[in-house]
Amino acid sequence: xxxxxxxxxxxxxxxxxxxxxxxxxxxxxxxxxxxxxxxxxxxxxxxxxxxxxxxxxxxxxxxxxxxxxxxxxxxxxxxxxxxxxxxxxxxxxxxxxxxxxxxxxxxxxxxxxxxxxxxxxxxxxxxxxxxxxxxxxxxxxxxxxxxxxxxxxxxxxxxxxxxxxxxxxxxxxxxxxxxxxxxxxxxxxxxxxxxxxxxxxxxxxxxxxxxxxxxxxxxxxxxxxxxxxxxxxxxxxxxxxxxxxxxxxxxxxxxxxxxxxxxxxxxxxxxxxxxxxxxxxxxxxxxxxxxxxxxxxxxxxxxxxxxxxxxxxxxxxxxxxxxxxxxxxxxxxxxxxxxxxxxxxxx
Amino acid sequence: xxxxxxxxxxxxxxxxxxxxxxxxxxxxxxxxxxxxxxxxxxxxxxxxxxxxxxxxxxxxxxxxxxxxxxxxxxxxxxxxxxxxxxxxxxxxxxxxxxxxxxxxxxxxxxxxxxxxxxxxxxxxxxxxxxxxxxxxxxxxxxxxxxxxxxxxxxxxxxxxxxxxxxxxxxxxxxxxxxxxxxxxxxxxxxxxxxxxxxxxxxxxxxxxxxxxxxxxxxxxxxxxxxxxxxxxxxxxxxxxxxxxxxxxxxxxxxxxxxxxxxxxxxxxxxxxxxxxxxxxxxxxxxxxxxxxxxxxxxxxxxxxxxxxxxxxxxxxxxxxxxxxxxxxxxxxxxxxxxxxxxxxxxxxxxxx
Numbered sequence: 001x002x003x004x005x006x007x008x009x010x011x012x013x014x015x016x017x018x019x020x021x022x023x024x025x026x027x028x029x030x031x032x033x034x035x036x037x038x039x040x041x042x043x044x045x046x047x048x049x050x051x052x053x054x055x056x057x058x059x060x061x062x063x064x065x066x067x068x069x070x071x072x073x074x075x076x077x078x079x080x081x082x083x084x085x086x087x088x089x090x091x092x093x094x095x096x097x098x099x100x101x102x103x104x105x106x107x108x109x110x111x112x113x114x115x116x117x118x119x120x121x122x123x124x125x126x127x128x129x130x131x132x133x134x135x136x137x138x139x140x141x142x143x144x145x146x147x148x149x150x151x152x153x154x155x156x157x158x159x160x161x162x163x164x165x166x167x168x169x170x171x172x173x174x175x176x177x178x179x180x181x182x183x184x185x186x187x188x189x190x191x192x193x194x195x196x197x198x199x200x201x202x203x204x205x206x207x208x209x210x211x212x213x214x215x216x217x218x219x220x221x222x223x224x225x226x227x228x229x230x231x232x233x234x235x236x237x238x239x240x241x242x243x244x245x246x247x248x249x250x251x252x253x254x255x256x257x258x259x260x261x262x263x264x265x266x267x268x269x270x271x272x273x274x275x276x277x278x279x280x281x282x283x284x285x286x287x288x289x290x291x292x293x294x295x296x297x298x299x300x301x302x303x304x305x306x307x308x309x310x311x312x313x314x315x316x317x318x319x320x321x322x323x324x325x326x327x328x329x330x331x332x333x334x335x336x337x338x339x340x341x342x343x344x345x346x347x
Numbered sequence: 348x349x350x351x352x353x354x355x356x357x358x359x360x361x362x363x364x365x366x367x368x369x370x371x372x373x374x375x376x377x378x379x380x381x382x383x384x385x386x387x388x389x390x391x392x393x394x395x396x397x398x399x400x401x402x403x404x405x406x407x408x409x410x411x412x413x414x415x416x417x418x419x420x421x422x423x424x425x426x427x428x429x430x431x432x433x434x435x436x437x438x439x440x441x442x443x444x445x446x447x448x449x450x451x452x453x454x455x456x457x458x459x460x461x462x463x464x465x466x467x468x469x470x471x472x473x474x475x476x477x478x479x480x481x482x483x484x485x486x487x488x489x490x491x492x493x494x495x496x497x498x499x500x501x502x503x504x505x506x507x508x509x510x511x512x513x514x515x516x517x518x519x520x521x522x523x524x525x526x527x528x529x530x531x532x533x534x535x536x537x538x539x540x541x542x543x544x545x546x547x548x549x550x551x552x553x554x555x556x557x558x559x560x561x562x563x564x565x566x567x568x569x570x571x572x573x574x575x576x577x578x579x580x581x582x583x584x585x586x587x588x589x590x591x592x593x594x595x596x597x598x599x600x601x602x603x604x605x606x607x608x609x610x611x612x613x614x615x616x617x618x619x620x621x622x623x624x625x626x627x628x629x630x631x632x633x634x635x636x637x638x639x640x641x642x643x644x645x646x647x648x649x650x651x652x653x654x655x656x657x658x659x660x661x662x663x664x665x666x667x668x669x670x671x672x673x674x675x676x677x678x679x680x681x682x683x684x685x686x687x688x689x690x691x692x693x694x695x696x697x698x699x
Contacts, residue, residue, distance in 0.1 A: 101516070105523070150686070153693040161512050165455055166689050168519045172460060173685045176624045176678030179549055184669045189545075197530045272523060321531060328527035335520040336503055339513060 087301015090275020198324025273331020441652020
C-alpha cells in the first residue's frame with residue numbers, strides 16, 4: 001500500500017499531501033469523464049465532427065449528423081448516470097458488507113430487480129416507466145435483504161465467501177424463475193431478452209427524467225453514510241463504541257445502494273461488474289476513506305460505463321454490442337483476479 | 348488402536364458398530380431398490396400415458412418389435428427415445444454432479460454453478476446461430492467446450508492446490524462471462540435459429556431421436572464405470588486433501604481422472620438434452636438425505652437424477668395447460684431447494 005498510515009509525529013504534512021493527491025485524482029477523473037462523454041456523442045457507426053456536435057447541442061436537427069447527435073445525447077447522459085450509480089452502489093455495498101466481492105450483480109440484487117420487472121411485465125403488463133422503477137426497486141430490496149440474511153446465518157457472520165455464494169445461488173435460482181416466466185410468453189420474450197442483456201441504447205430524456213429522483217435520493221443517502229461507513233469498516237463493536245448506531249447506519253447505506261442499482265436496472269437492464277471493479281480501482285488510487293472513495297467511485301463508474309458503451313459501438317461497426325456484455329467480459333476476469341488474490345482462509 | 352481403547356468409555360461396543368454398518372448397508376440397498384423401481388414405474392407411465400393412452404401390454408409389444416396400429420409410431424418413434432433419453436441423461440447429470448460435489452466438498456460445486464453447463468451452452472448457441480452447424484457437430488462442439496471450460500476453471504483456481512471455494516467463485520465468474528457471450532450470440536440470431544437455440548438452452552427433450560440417444564448411452568457405459576472405480580478414493584478425499592493423501596490416495600491424479608469422466612458425462616448429456624437446470628445440482632443433496640451418511644452417493648444420486656428428469660419431463664408435458672420444456676420444471680423445483688440448501692449449509696457448516 002502506498003498510502004500506509006503516516007507516522008504520528010509527521011502527521012500534518014503527509015495528510016495535506018494525501019488530500020491534495022485525492023483532489024488531484026478527482027479532478028483528473030472528472031476531466032476524463034468529460035472527454036469520454038464528448039467522444040460518446042461524437043463516435044458511433046457514424047462519426048460526427050466537433051462542429052456538428054456543437055450545432056446539434058445548439059438545437060439544430062437538420063443533417064444526418066445532427067440527428068445522430070440528438071440521439072446520442074440522452075444515451076450518453078444515461079450511460080454517465082447509470083455508471084455513476086452502479087459504481088457508487090458497489091462501493092457502498094462493499095463498505096456495508098465489508099466484503100471485497102460485493103457487487104449488485106454478484107449479490108443477485110440485479111437479478112432480483114430483473115425478475116420483479118419481468119414478472120410484472122408478464123402478469124400486469126406494466127406500461128409506465130415509473131412503474132418499472134418501483135417494481136425493480138422492490139425486487140432489488142427483497143433480494144438484498146434475503147441474500148444478506150442467508151449469507152450471515154451461521155458461524156462467522158456474513159463472510160465474503162458466504163455472501164458471494166448466497167448471492168450467486170440466489171441469482172441462479174432467480175434466473176431459472178425468469179426463464180419460467182418468459183418462456184411460455186412468446187409475445188414478450190423478444191423485449192425481455194434484449195432488456196436482460198443490459199444496455200443504454202434505448203435511452204430517452206423521458207425515461208431519464210423519471211429515474212432521476214430515485215437516483216438523487218440514493219445518491220444523497222449513500223453520500224451521507226460515508227462517515228458511518230468509515231466507522232463500520234473498523235468492525236461493528238468498535239463502530240458502536242465510536243457512537244455509531246450500527247443497524248441504522250448500515251440499513252440507510254444499504255437502502256441507498258439498493259435504490260441506486262434497482263432504479264438503474266429498471267431503465268438499462270442488469271449491468272454487472274461495474275460495481276465490483278470500480279471501487280477496487282478507486283481504493284488503489286486514493287485509499288480507503290469513504291468520504292473520498294464514494295465520489296471517485298461514482299465518477300470512475302461513469303467513465304467505465306460510458307467508455308465501454310463507446311467501445312461497443314466501435315468494435316462491431318456498423319452494429320453495436322450492448323454495454324452489459326462488454327462489462328461482463330471485462331469484469332469477470334477482474335473478479336477472478338480478486339478471488340485468486342484472496343487468502344484461502346478469508347475465502 | 349487408540350480408537351478401540353477409547354470405545355468402551357463412550358459406551359459403544361464393536362458389535363454395535365458392526366450392527367450399525369449392517370443397518371446402513373441394508374438401508375442403502377433398500378433405497379437403491381426403491382429408486383430403481385420408481386424409475387421403472389415412471390418410465391412405463393411416460394410411455395403409456397399421453398394424448399392417447401396405451402396399455403402396458405401394447406407398449407411391451409412395441410418394444411419387442413411387434414407392429415401395433417398407432418402405438419408403433421407414437422410409442423416407438425416418439426415416446427420411447429424421449430423417455431430413454433430422460434432416464435439416461437438423468438443418470439449422467441446425477442452422477443456427474445455428485446462427483447463434483449463430493450470431490451470439492453461443497454454442494455454448490457455442481458456443474459450448473461461452476462460454469463461447465465454455461466460453457467457447453469455458449470458453445471452450442473455459437474454453433475447453432477453463428478456457424479449454422481447441424482445437430483451432431485453442435486454436440487461435439489458443446490462437449491469439447493464443456494471439457495475446455497472445466498480445465499480452464501480448474502487451472503485458474505490452482506494455486507498451491509485447488510481449494511473448493513476458490514474453484515466455485517472462479518467458476519461463477521467464468522459462468523457470468525459465458526452467459527453474456529450466449530446473450531450476445533442470441534441477440535444477433537435470426538428468428539428461426541432463435542427458436543432452435545432457446546429450446547436447446549432451456550433443456551428440452553422434445554423431438555428426441557435415437558441418433559441423439561445412442562452417444563449418451565455409450566458415454567454412460569464407458570465413463571460411469573471409471574467413476575465407480577474411483578468412488579473409494581472420492582470418499583477418502585472428502586476427509587480433506589491431506590488426510591486423503593495420508594490414506595494413500597493420489598489426490599491430484601484422482602481429481603484429473605474424475606473431472607474428465609464427470610465432465611464427459613455432463614457434456615454428452617447436455618449435448619443431447621440441453622443443460623436441464625439444476626438436476627446435476629439437486630441429485631447429490633437429495634440422495635444424501637435419503638441414503639444417510641457413510642455410503643458412496645454415486646449410484647443413489649444417479650438414480651435420483653434419472654427419476655427427477657423422467658418425472659419433470661412428464662409433468663412438463665401434461666400437468667399444465669402449456670407444454671413446458673423439462674428444464675423449466677426442474678428449474679422451478681430446484682430454485683427453492685437451492686436456496687434452502689444455502690441456508691442449511693450456512694447454518695450447520697455441513698458439506699453435503
